[in-house]
Amino acid sequence: MKISSIFFMILATTSILLIGIQKKEIRQDLKEGCVNQTVQIVKYTVKEMLPQYGYQDQSNIQLVYSIMKRIVSNEMIPYLGYLENYGINSQELISENAVPAFLYSEDDETSEAKNVSGNSITTFTxxxxxxxxxxxxxxxxxxxxxxxxxxxxxxxxxxxxxxxxxxxxxxxxxxxxxxxxxxxxxxxxxxxxxxxxxxxxxxxxxxxxxxxxxxxxxxxxxxxxxxxxxxxxxxxxxxxxxxxxxxxxxxxxxxxxxxxxxxxxxxxxxxxxxxxxxxxxxxxxxxxxxxxxxxxxxxxxxxxxxxxxxxxxxxxxxxxxxxxxxxxxxxxxxxxxxxxxxxxxxxxxxxxxxxxxxxxxxxxxxxxxxxxxx
Missing domain, CATH: 3.40.630.40 (Zn-dependent exopeptidases)
Known part of the structure; x- marks a missing residue:
């Protein structure tokens, strides 16, 4: 797969997302919110992907694939699922951005913590x-x-x-x-x-x-x-x-x-x-x-x-x-x-x-x- 194909996949997914938004019977303000969020996803994708575009060797292409997978998994797919399951009277909606709360607050609290304990100091100035x-x-x-x-x-x-x-x-x-x-x-x-x-x-x-x-x-x-x-x-x-x-x-x-x-x-x-x-x-x-x-x-x-x-x-x-x-x-x-x-x-x-x-x-x-x- 060429790197240009990756861009095509992301743009195609974005197009599907935007078409889905237009077909849904969603209030205009919510529709605009979803469109704005989609635009932000595209900007984010380009910002992440372009620095990798000139890579030629296989290891660097793998890096591009991993970035693409993260963007699609974390940014694109939740929106598609959201539109599919959206109900007009849904309480899951965050009105400010027209996105359900769980899409953003459910990043689990898994940590990168490697420390076993904070420190050995027991008094502080x-x-x-x-x-x-x-x-x-x-x-x-x-x-x-x-x-x-x-x-x-x-x-x-x-x-x-x-x-x-x-x-x-x-x-x-x-x-x-x-x-x-x-x-x-x-x-x-x-x-x-x-x-x-x-x-x-x-x-x-x-x-x-x-x-x-x-x-x-x-x-x-x-x-x-x-x-x-x-x-x-x-x-x-x-x-x-x-x-x-x-x-x-x-x-x-x-x-x-x-x-x-x-x-x-x-x-x-x-x-x-x-x-x-x-x-x-x-x-x-x-x-x-x-x-x-x-x-x-x-x-x-x-x-x-x-x-x-x-x-x-x-x-x-x-x-x-x-x-x-x-x-x-x-x-x-x-x-x-x-x-x-x-x-x-x-x-x-x-x-x-x-x-x-x-x-x-x-x-x-x-x-x-x-x-x-x-």
Whole structure:
């Protein structure tokens, strides 16, 4: 296949997409939104592909193929599926850009994290906490798909934000699981208690012992019709969050508890109070990609509050439980963190950890939450 054929394929796919838009009975404003998005896809494709156009040897052509596959898979196909399944009264629509929410917020939280623990420092000076280079080295790890600005990484702001709860009205905290079926090395099949949902129930118990009022949502948002399906898990989880917040608007803290995925040889384990304990990782989304910049249809007015929550938790972890946390991981999407200022995504261990190691992590995590929220 010649490189020119690749361009023809992409242009043909784009043409089909545009024809499909014209044939659908979609409101004019939504139609224009889809057309504008298609134009952006074409521009993005050309920007990515043209530098490779002059390549002649086979290895470079393979690079072009891989770029083409990514563009078609990530950009083209979702739009075709969207148009096919679109309903005029669909609640999946993001009105600003005429694109359903799940197409953009369902970039899973899989990380490139290689670090086992954040650092060995247990006390910090103001100078260190206010140094962006220090925070980048010891506190955060930024995924290659996104960026964080110096203005956002302002220690004076992040560590001074008051995150204490301002109401005792019940419930105060919502715990849920976008990927509730995530399991551990020795999890028993069919036992919810052996999944990250069971770990969430343990966290609920620990927090209640400390006087917090907690609502634990045990819905498996990654299971549809009895089958594992994570393609729209963040979308379904968002629906669940909104239902719960409508019923309990007094909720101030939202925690999405996950289990990470790592190389099979990696063990995320430390010892706390003599017990083998899974390491945890706080995870934040920037609503920004390194390639295309700000994602306007994934606005998060609470982004810096979310980051402050993670950074303050990380600081308390370094001071009280050295080795318990990996660096705060920064990635590009929103991950349903926009609903509250005190929203947090936490990765508890990985598939190589045992269930008991994950359970053991909940007491120190609850104590850290108490230190920041009380």
């Amino acid at each position: 103001e100078k260190q906490l206010y140094s962006r280079s220090f925070l980048r080295k010891y506190f955060i790890q930024v995924d290659s798909t996104t960026t964080i600005t110096d203005q956002e990484l302002d220690g004076r702001e992040l560590f001074r934000k008051n995150l204490q709860l301002n109401s005792q009205e019940s419930p105060q905290i919502l715990i849920f699981h976008t990927h509730g079926s995530e399991a551990y090395a020795d999890s028993r099949s069919g036992k919810q208690s052996d999944t990250v949902t069971g770990v969430g129930e343990q966290l609920t118990k620990e927090l209640k012992k400390m006087g917090f009022r907690v609502y634990h949502d045990t819905t498996s948002y990654d299971v549809r019709a009895g089958r594992l399906d994570r393609s729209k898990a963040y979308y379904y989880a968002a629906q669940g969050i909104e239902r719960i917040l409508k019923k309990y608007p007094q909720i101030q803290v939202i925690i999405d508890l996950h289990r990470d995925g790592v190389a099979q040889g990696t063990r995320l384990v430390t010892k706390i109070d003599g017990k083998k304990t899974a390491q945890i990782m706080f995870f934040n989304g920037m609503s920004r990609t390194a390639t295309n910049g700000e994602i306007s249809y994934l606005k998060n007015p609470n982004k810096l509050w979310n980051l402050a929550f993670s950074m303050q938790m990380q600081k308390k972890a370094y001071e009280n439980y050295p080795g318990f946390t990996r660096k705060v991981y920064i990635k590009g999407y929103r991950y349903n963190l926009h609903y509250r200022k005190r929203s947090m995504l936490v990765e508890v261990g990985a598939q190589t950890n045992t269930v008991s190691e994950a359970y053991n992590a909940m007491k120190p995590l609850a104590k850290l939450l108490s230190m920041v929220l009380k």
